[in-house]
Amino acid sequence: MDITIHTTPLPHEDPDESLAFYRDILGFEVRSDVGQGKMRWIAVGPVGQPETCILLAPPTADPGITEEESRVITEMMAKGTYGWIMLATRDLDDTFEKVQGADAEVVQEPTDQPWGMRDCAFRDPAGNMVRIQQVR
Secondary structure (H helix, E strand, O other): OOOOOOEEEEEOOOHHHHHHHHHHHOOOEEEEEEEEOOEEEEEEEOOOOOOOEEEEEOOOOOOOOOHHHHHHHHHHHHHOOOOEEEEEEOOHHHHHHHHHHOOOEEEEEEEEOOOOOEEEEEEOOOOOEEEEEEOO
């Protein structure tokens, strides 16, 4: 089989804030931006990797979601326990300094993990955990 990861969704509450984080702070390019107001679906991805996207999406736009499920999703997002993603960079310390300098919420400074990985963590404007690990 020849399977790749194409798109993974992350919820947003404020599309403009999320777009500013992923485009302006992380440097991702915008692949598409459809909808209006808070009901926007924005595909972003790393420059030079057009086959890989993050879809910033309204978390409760699915018509099959009940009112109770919507409430739970909203609560989980507020706690930062609903969405998360792991990214990678060749220079973790430089990336950390740039993201921290843009006033992103730092969850963990660059740390050598017991399993051998060096990484750091931030929260995006929607509360999603964004972990960034060092790659060689």
